[in-house]
Amino acid sequence: xxxxxxxxxGMSAAAALMLCLxxxxxxxxxxxxxxxxxxxxxxxxxxxxxxxxEMERMAVDEINEAGGVLGRRIEIVVRDGESxxxxxxxxxxxxxxxxNVAAIFGCWTSAARKEVRSVVENDEIFxxxxxxxxxxxxxxxxxxxxVGAAPNQQVVPAVEYCFQRLGSRMFLLGSDxxxxxxxxxxxxxxxxxxxxxxxxxxxxxxxxxxxxDVIAQIQEAKPDVILNTxxxxxxxxxxxxxxxxxxxxxxxxxxxxSVAEEEVRFIGPEYLAGHYVVWSYFQSISSMQNLAFVxxxxxxxxxxxxxxxxxxxGYIAVYLWAAACEKAGSFDVEDVRMAAKGLSFEAPEGxxxxxxxxxxxxxxxxxxxxxxxxxxxxxxxxPTVVKPDPYLSTYAWAKGQ
Numbered sequence: 001x002x003x004x005x006x007x008x009x010g011m012s013a014a015a016a017l018m019l020c021l022x023x024x025x026x027x028x029x030x031x032x033x034x035x036x037x038x039x040x041x042x043x044x045x046x047x048x049x050x051x052x053x054e055m056e057r058m059a060v061d062e063i064n065e066a067g068g069v070l071g072r073r074i075e076i077v078v079r080d081g082e083s084x085x086x087x088x089x090x091x092x093x094x095x096x097x098x099x100n101v102a103a104i105f106g107c108w109t110s111a112a113r114k115e116v117r118s119v120v121e122n123d124e125i126f127x128x129x130x131x132x133x134x135x136x137x138x139x140x141x142x143x144x145x146x147v148g149a150a151p152n153q154q155v156v157p158a159v160e161y162c163f164q165r166l167g168s169r170m171f172l173l174g175s176d177x178x179x180x181x182x183x184x185x186x187x188x189x190x191x192x193x194x195x196x197x198x199x200x201x202x203x204x205x206x207x208x209x210x211x212x213d214v215i216a217q218i219q220e221a222k223p224d225v226i227l228n229t230x231x232x233x234x235x236x237x238x239x240x241x242x243x244x245x246x247x248x249x250x251x252x253x254x255x256x257x258s259v260a261e262e263e264v265r266f267i268g269p270e271y272l273a274g275h276y277v278v279w280s281y282f283q284s285i286s287s288m289q290n291l292a293f294v295x296x297x298x299x300x301x302x303x304x305x306x307x308x309x310x311x312x313x314g315y316i317a318v319y320l321w322a323a324a325c326e327k328a329g330s331f332d333v334e335d336v337r338m339a340a341k342g343l344s345f346e347a348p349e350g351x352x353x354x355x356x357x358x359x360x361x362x363x364x365x366x367x368x369x370x371x372x373x374x375x376x377x378x379x380x381x382x383p384t385v386v387k388p389d390p391y392l393s394t395y396a397w398a399k400g401q
Contacts, residue, residue: 033072033331035060035321036079036095038106038116043083044207044232048310049108051262052132053078055311056105058300059318069322070329077101081112083206083232089115096120096127102331103321105130105314109231110178117141128333130321132313134257134279136182137390143333145320145340146360147313149280150388155183156395157365158255158278159190159227161380166253166276167224168196173214173238174229176203183229183257186398193397199223206232211241218252219245228256235259239271249274260308261376269374279309280363281349282376290348306374309349316347316361320354351385360388 037056039049060074068074077099081088088107095101096119104120104127107113113131120127120143130145137151162170170191174180180203188198199221202214211234218226230238235258242254254275261283264272283294283306293312298305320343325331328339341356353362362385368376392398 031072032075033069033325034075034077034099034101035318036077036092036099036101036104036106038079038081038088038091038095038104040083040108040112041078041080044234045081045083045108047266048232048258048263049081049106051308051311052108052314053106054301055297055307056314056318058297059315062296063318063322069325070331074322081106085109085111085115088112089119092116092119092127092129093125096125101127102325103128103130103333103336105132105317105321107131108133108310110135110182113144114178117144120144126333128321128337130317132310132317134309136179136186137392138182140358140360140390142337142359144359145317145337145354146358146388146390147317147320148310148361149363149365150360150390151183151186152389152392152395153280153363153365153386154257154278155186156190156392157382158257158276158367159187159194161276161278161367162225162227162255163194163196166255168194169199169222169224170196171200171218171221171223171226171252172198172229173202173204173218173226175206175231175234177206177231179231179258180229184227186392187227189397204230204234206230206234208234209237211238214238215241215245215247218242218247223252226252226254228254229258230256231258235263236267239267239275243271260310261306261374262308262311264370264374264376265306269370269372272370272374273372275370276367276379277370277376278365278367279376280366281307281309281312281347282366282368282378283307284368284375284377285349287348287350289346293348312348316345316352319347320345353385355388358388358390360390362387 039053040046079091132147134149134154172184256277324336324340328335340354344353365382367380
């Protein structure tokens with residue numbers, strides 16, 4: 001067989017140049033690994049998802065500055081889910097079959113995640129989604145890494161906190177899709193177990209702008225607390241109109257499951273001060289690691305930029321994927337998935353670990369109260385990290401959910 005030098009000697013100058021350029025292009029291609037970022041960059045979910053996208057980009061940039069993964073620079077391919085679950089599925093398919101990405105980071109709503117799940121689980125496509133949101137549970141896909149909280153790490157402790165501190169008569173308000181319906185099914189079972197009372201339950205479109213009839217129902221029901229699973233722009237309309245109706249946190253506190261610091265800024269702290277949220281991360285965590293993390297983000301996006309739990313989870317996801325690739329010595333989906341089992345990361349929220357049984361994270365739980373400056377003050381946290389239980393299999397009252 002002729003050597004490359006011998007082959008080039010027998011070529012014209014132009015042909016030899018083309019061969020060399022092809023070789024350089026191949027070498028450059030080998031030095032890159034592509035990942036997909038799939039979020040709503042338009043539509044009612046954009047104000048929540050764009051900051052998660054920005055945080056995932058920040059993590060990629062940091063890893064590239066440190067030398068990349070397995071000697072390769074990470075190249076991002078961005079696609080817009082357009083706040084449309086079906087579009088998320090289409091874009092996930094394109095990322096895996098056209099863009100040939102090694103992993104996908106993204107989604108927010110459970111409806112979008114379920115569409116992407118059907119794509120990444122397809123034997124002919126086979127991908128890996130790193131999902132940054134808390135969700136309703138009752139799922140554990142081998143093709144998804146669940147970086148947000150499972151229901152026993154958010155829904156259950158939130159309801160228990162409300163019973164202990166705020167009251168037992170609860171009004172359930174949510175967007176009309178998978179997460180709120182399933183979460184509220186869990187919540188109602190827990191309320192019954194705790195001898196409480198569900199005094200109302202309403203679902204609205206994510207773009208709902210008129211809550212007058214919902215607020216009238218709340219006023220008539222006189223709950224001790226509202227459990228809020230609204231998503232998207234409708235949160236702004238709800239909290240604005242709730243205050244305009246004369247209902248403050250002192251009157252009827254709201255415990256929200258999808259309102260973090262970015263949503264507080266979008267809605268306005270004047271409408272949210274005194275209300276409650278439950279997450280694993282708050283920007284106000286005072287550890288040196290978190291202070292450095294916040295500082296890096298503000299240097300990039302301005303002193304008024306804020307960080308919420310889904311953003312931090314997106315950041316964690318990129319670092320955990322990179323660590324799993326390094327451990328596996330490969331970008332292959334199955335190799336990375338197996339290498340990820342038991343991996344830990346010193347995150348801004350504290351140490352998190354991938355549970356090898358269900359690909360969710362062991363993490364702390366925090367309840368926070370929104371202050372007048374738009375940040376969230378921690379009022380309670382779990383004493384240790386909590387093992388994820390997506391099917392609530394350790395709770396007798398949850399059987400049949």
